Amino acid sequence: MDKTPKKIKKYVRQALADMPVRTAVANAAETSVASRDKIAGGIPYWELVRRKVRSIKKDVLEHLDEYLIEFESNCQANGIKVHWARDGASAREIVGKIARDCGASMVVKSKSLTTEEVGLNAYLAENGIEPVETDLGECIVQLLGQIPSHLVAPALHLSRQDIGRVFQDKLGVEYTEDPAELTEIARVHLRQKFLSARMGISGANFGIAREGCICVVENECNARLTVSLPKVHVAVMGVEKLIPDMAALPYFLKLLPASATGQKSSSYVNIIGGPGREGAGEGPQEVHVVLLDNGRSRILGDGQLRETLMCIRCGACLNSCPVYRQIGGHAYGWVYMGPIGSALIPQYLGEKEGRYAPSLSSLCGACREICPLEINIPRHLLKLRNKVVRAKQSGFFERIAMKLWAFAAARPLVYRFVTWFPGKFQMLLPGKRAFPAPGYMGRRAIGRFDSKGFAKRFRRMERKND
Template identity: 40%
Template sequence: MGSASNFHSNKEFENIIGEKLEDRQLRENLKSAMDTLKGNRKKLIATRYLDWEGLREEARKLKLKALTHLDVLLERFEKNATKNGMKIHWAGSAQEANEIILNLIKENNITSVLKGKSMASEEIHLNSFLKQKGIKAVETDLGELIIQLIDETPVHIVVPAVHKNRYEIGKIFEEKLQAPLEDDPQKLNAIARKHLRKEFESFKMGLTGVNFAIADEGAIWLVENEGNGRMTSTACDIHVAICGIEKVVESFEDASILGTLLVPSATGAQITCYNNIITSPRKEGEKDGPKEVHIILLDNHRSNMLNDKNFFKALSCIRCGTCLNHCPVYDKIGGHAYLSTYPGPIGEVISPQLFGLQNCGYMVNLCSLCGRCSEVCPVKIPLADLIRDLRSEKVGQGNGKVLGYKNENPNKIEQILMNMFSWIATSGFKWRMLLWKVRIFGGLGKILHRYIPILNRWTRYREFPKIDANLHSKVKNMKGVIYE
């Protein structure tokens, strides 16, 4: 699951969506977790921030400014980071990034790599690449460790194992780590800590992602809650950080504004337990820190997005995951149903552009266009609008510049139905007549819906809508409201 490098048919999407909708435990776990994250965020914003909306607007402007001058900032970052003693590598593709990491591993005779949480490493499918080369990649983030033990991909970009409750995690640890069966969170953490401690004792290379790269200072900033990120980046001889080129901002002040928005949006906390700001390798006289720091600046089709005057806005994303937390579709099916590294609303926007519209085009169907994602995005990415625009691209009505676009013949039945809907919905008289017929014949639909094409797919996982008994009289009163 999660590999968008391979083509996924509509049937594959429909099968896994059906599977997830039937998984009641998954839906209970997701609903509980999403409700908690949303509630924590709402309470924190209401009680601790005087001008949350003003902060969002400031963040929107600074990210768009950084993206507009990204070429300059990237060069400045490379210059200052190199001056600080860090080594910069440029990777145009996932394959190039993987090869850079593999070469560093071979040069230093390394057999295992310890990883902090990194969605960029998931994007390039680093773990499976290293496994094929005989290299062991060990996840040290608790959520990532859980899903690695059961050979799954992250279900969420911030909380990768949010679809598993403590009882399920206890069983995983019992089976995979031969630990005693537990369901207490503290005891589960202790089991994971004991398992990972021996890995930290002798590792040579640590790998992390990057939350913010600061051009003026040539520094990288990592945020995390468990301490594993700090261990992974400081207790090793070689630290490798994978950084999407869009993570570069101008100054520490800019990064601080984004960080102030990131954590409340992600988990509903005011600040993370660990903020790791790395400015150089270990200097003479220092007792910890890596001897070498390598930063891989990853493009992987981001420059294509940057060249689009509309879709480039999605590169403002700070990977907080709040759009997933508030999405009424995501909390029913979970991240695996998107068949891509990046699920949820932000995934629907960036996945087709990173991995190809021909691979991920189906994802844009997984949206109700309710607009919640746009309302809560801390950097004000117009996600709902961009999803709608990608739907236009998918059916050949856009500019045709999205990666993987193919000018294929549209679905003629769908086109006929949408033209028919447009013909009815743009006429007051026809629309009122349709509502009147719904009032008369709606009762039959409730009885026969499972035998009616299209309607039976809709009601498979939804209750048949209630028809207002007074609809007829309301329709007659609409005559003066809806123009002819």
């Protein structure tokens, strides 16, 4: 799937014209928010846990260098090989080399946004190594040649009828739309892959510094099979995913499933603390962790935007966002989407390539309210919009409009005229219709202007208040 944030306008138009997808996304998002509210409301001390988790992440980000060194040395003591990847290219090369060294021609993967971020699947395929996604949603979007449309539910935009047709076309099975039968088809398709793969690739929800291990949270058991059946396990994680110690983990495990899927707890919590022990007869012989920077150090250097690195990828902000609910995840043009995607895209890809992303928000604040870490996404989006303007990357018409606005706002007479004129003009239109705004009104309603003008109305209000 050709996806680049440069083409965001085109993707947004396509998404708005696709009513079935809009309906599927809006319904799924609404259901997720309702289940999240129900579960969060029933968890005692929810707000205290939120504050605790926030303070833990804040401390980790402020002392990330120390935590990373502690994590590396404790992982090594546990027999885990730690690799440092400055950017996407070095992460791809590291994983590719490990795959070649163990003779893997096919690898199984559990859901990992970080590997999507670095374009690992395409790289492996180009180098003759078949990557097989084993999370059900990821497996479906991979068969379709798409990227995920949601951080937690990659195939959220598809109906079961769509999935039935994908399995029929790509796996050569009979069409069915029965969820149990569809799951069984995926299970049979993937089981053989698990049994024959020499290498498994996962992400990591958390890296635990003091104990030198990683934690992978999931519901389908595919991650457990990915990290334990093949001879070699590679986990690719962003450097910001660290938490200080095992004692901090339960706080995160309380917030993550409730915010992500409206569950009290996840079905599987995998803690990987090294290769299989001798005599145990199970577990991988080699475990590697690839620590990815890819711009995170730069983000860490910004005292305000650093907060976006606290994200635990629960997806709750997507579900609550009125913009995401209308356009879905693909319209953002990259692997991160929704409110947090709008904030991450320009930071990872730069103000030029990611210039449209910070504008995909109404700044209503629903994302901040629902975020388990209370990340102030609207504030960050404003700063990022400002950076786009300063880098002279805003659109031509936007620049002209802002210049005209600045001109009028600095001249009271001009300002009075431009706020008075539309109201008077619409009085002359047949039926006193709203002021015509071609293009703008094609997709939304425009209210009638006040015929007295803003300045008059404001003065009247002031007099009344006095």
